[in-house]
Amino acid sequence: MxxxxxxxxxxxxxxxxxxxxxxxxxxxxxxxxxxxxxxxxxxxxxxxxxxxxxxxxxxxxxxxxxxxxxxxxxxxxxxxxxxxxxxxxxxxxxxxxxxxxxxxxxxxxxxxxxxxxxxxxxxxxxxxxxxxxxxxxxxxxxxxxxxxxxxxxxxxxxxxxxxxxxxxxxxxxxxxxxxxxxxxxxxxxxxxxxxxxxxxxxxxxxxxxxxxxxxxxxxxxxxxxxxxxxxxxxxxVNSFVGQVNRLQGTLAEDGAVRLDAGGIISVRTAALPPGSRVTVCLRPEHLRFAADCIPATLELALPLGPTVVHEVRFGDGSTAKITEPREAGAAPRQPGTQVHVATAGPGMASAFAA
Ligand SMILES: Nc1ncnc2c1ncn2[C@@H]1O[C@H](COP(=O)(O)OP(=O)(O)OP(=O)(O)O)[C@@H](O)[C@H]1O
Ligand SMILES: [Mg+2]
Structure with a gap:
């Protein structure tokens, strides 16, 4: 060769x-x-x-x-x-x-x-x-x-x-x-x-x-x-490569963002002064359902073979997609259910100047 x-x-x-x-x-x-x-x-x-x-x-x-x-x-x-x-x-x-x-x-x-x-x-x-x-x-x-x-x-x-x-x-x-x-x-x-x-x-x-x-x-x-x-x-890059949810918020002192949707989450990139308005990017697989954090209403659950894609709506009207693995035989969540959404782990959200 x-x-x-x-x-x-x-x-x-x-x-x-x-x-x-x-x-x-x-x-x-x-x-x-x-x-x-x-x-x-x-x-x-x-x-x-x-x-x-x-x-x-x-x-x-x-x-x-x-x-x-x-x-x-x-x-x-x-x-x-x-x-x-x-x-x-x-x-x-x-x-x-x-x-x-x-x-x-x-x-x-x-x-x-x-x-x-x-x-x-x-x-x-x-x-x-x-x-x-x-x-x-x-x-x-x-x-x-x-x-x-x-x-x-x-x-x-x-x-x-x-x-x-x-x-x-x-x-x-x-x-x-x-x-x-x-x-x-x-x-x-x-x-x-x-x-x-x-x-x-x-x-x-x-x-x-x-x-x-x-x-x-x-x-x-x-x-x-x-x-x-x-x-x-x-x-x-965050939007063009892969799927992404965009949420608006305000950067706090400690590298965390107070989301307009409610709740505070920590973000990875933000070389910006506290108080800056930012767009927070979160991939659907980097969000999960949790006991607290951001309250939301479940609008849709789509079982797609190995995963389920959910759409949730937050208090400010913004929406996000959440992907989680589908367990065999598990019934999908019912639309209309009140849920809470959190990031699936630290360092998963990116913040950019809005
Ligand atoms: N010969 C040319 N004269 C003037 N403008 C041109 C010429 N060739 C390309 N352009 C312009 O340059 C820009 C980039 O074109 P290019 O062909 O490099 O894009 P591309 O990224 O390959 O797009 P695609 O994915 O559609 O192939 C476009 O706005 C195009 O209209
Ligand atoms: Mg080309």
């Missing part, structure tokens, strides 16, 4: 900024990526993910900042000289070329001899388990097969960096899972440094070594998946 694909190299995006017609699309993004890491770029539509990928590939020239591979700037290199393979958001196979010629395309563009193109393409097609379809045209393949051809094409040039822009978007759920496993397998084997663009938080959290969360061109957090989930750096 190592003979097939070059082991991954470190990638540094050094304060990359990009403006289209005066509008800042990427805003001073710095990402220091180790060789062999799989990084997910996660963020909503239009936040600048594709722009960043195109900058790395050399298809867009950034307004400011540098791209470095293995400690060397690559900004002066044209796309076909960069140690980069890319799978585009729409995987864009050449319709008039056979599968094998599609895969060999990057090698041809780099001036590789014809025989070496053919053997290189054949090995890559074996890698994605499509060797038997080498002579077909793309239109005679399923979406998932086309996606694997696009992946083989990107890998054929033995890139040090693999860029995948929403490579699973067109696939149904099962195929998606197959492809996710495939990419993880190839990436683990070869140690290829991989950037995976996605707006699917589950995909980012399950596949990546570290997740870069982007909002409106800015990097909100760059951390391992569990840290992004458990210790979100901003209100945006």
């Amino acid at each position: 190592n003979a097939l694909i070059q082991a991954g190299q470190a990638l540094l995006l050094d304060r990359i900024t990009h403006r289209y017609a005066g509008h800042t699309t990427v805003d001073a993004v710095t990402l220091d990526i180790e060789g062999g890491e799989l990084i997910a770029l996660l963020g909503p539509s239009g936040c600048g993910k594709t722009t960043l990928v195109r900058i790395m590939a050399g298809l867009v020239r950034q307004t400011a900042g540098r791209v470095m591979v293995a400690g060397r700037p690559i900004d002066a290199l044209p796309p076909n000289r960069r140690p980069v393979g890319i799978v585009f958001q729409s995987y864009a196979l050449f319709p008039h070329m056979s599968v094998a010629d599609n895969v060999a395309y990057g090698l041809a563009a780099r001036g590789t001899a014809r025989a070496a193109q053919r053997t290189g393409a054949a090995r890559m097609l074996e890698l994605v388990q499509l060797g038997h379809l080498a002579d077909r045209l793309p239109r005679a393949l399923s979406g998932g097969q086309q996606q694997r051809v696009a992946l083989a094409r990107a890998l054929a040039v033995q890139p040090a960096i693999l860029l995948l822009d929403e490579p699973f978007a067109a696939l149904d759920k099962n195929l998606r899972l197959d492809m996710q496993i495939e990419i993880k397998r190839i990436q683990r084997l070869a140690g290829t440094t991989t950037i995976l663009v996605t707006h699917d938080q589950e995909e980012a959290l399950s596949m990546a070594d570290r997740v870069a969360v982007l909002s409106a061109g800015r990097l909100e957090q760059f951390a391992p998946p569990t840290e992004v989930y458990d210790q979100p750096a901003s209100l945006f």
Whole structure:
């Protein structure tokens, strides 16, 4: 495998900024990526993910900042000289070329001899388990097969960096899972440094070594998946990744928040002066029913297989969802019941400036 694909190299995006017609699309993004890491770029539509990928590939020239591979700037290199393979958001196979010629395309563009193109393409097609379809045209393949051809094409040039822009978007759920496993397998084997663009938080959290969360061109957090989930750096991250309840309140002296909904709870992050108005974020699984704390009325109980999701309404009219494990045979709580809600443990609530 190592003979097939070059082991991954470190990638540094050094304060990359990009403006289209005066509008800042990427805003001073710095990402220091180790060789062999799989990084997910996660963020909503239009936040600048594709722009960043195109900058790395050399298809867009950034307004400011540098791209470095293995400690060397690559900004002066044209796309076909960069140690980069890319799978585009729409995987864009050449319709008039056979599968094998599609895969060999990057090698041809780099001036590789014809025989070496053919053997290189054949090995890559074996890698994605499509060797038997080498002579077909793309239109005679399923979406998932086309996606694997696009992946083989990107890998054929033995890139040090693999860029995948929403490579699973067109696939149904099962195929998606197959492809996710495939990419993880190839990436683990070869140690290829991989950037995976996605707006699917589950995909980012399950596949990546570290997740870069982007909002409106800015990097909100760059951390391992569990840290992004458990210790979100901003209100945006807390809301975009995972489910969250937002409750309003006022910060007290001792790192606790007096909620408008009633009750006082301790919070994790709040570099704010006492008396500040804050938004408290609590995940549904971080709330539980308790003997005291915040009084509420149970509005709904939805048994969802292994868990039950409850919706409660507080005295100030605000609502929250509470998830708890479902015990076999237990009757769901009745709507209309008066309950009390507490956090399931210390350090589970985050507070951000309201
Ligand atoms: N060639 C261009 N000229 C002008 N504006 C552009 C151009 N390409 C992208 N943009 C704008 O830059 C912003 C970021 O676009 P980009 O394609 O990077 O977003 P994205 O995060 O990949 O979104 P999606 O998830 O929808 O693919 C958007 O507001 C988009 O309209
Ligand atoms: Mg995009």
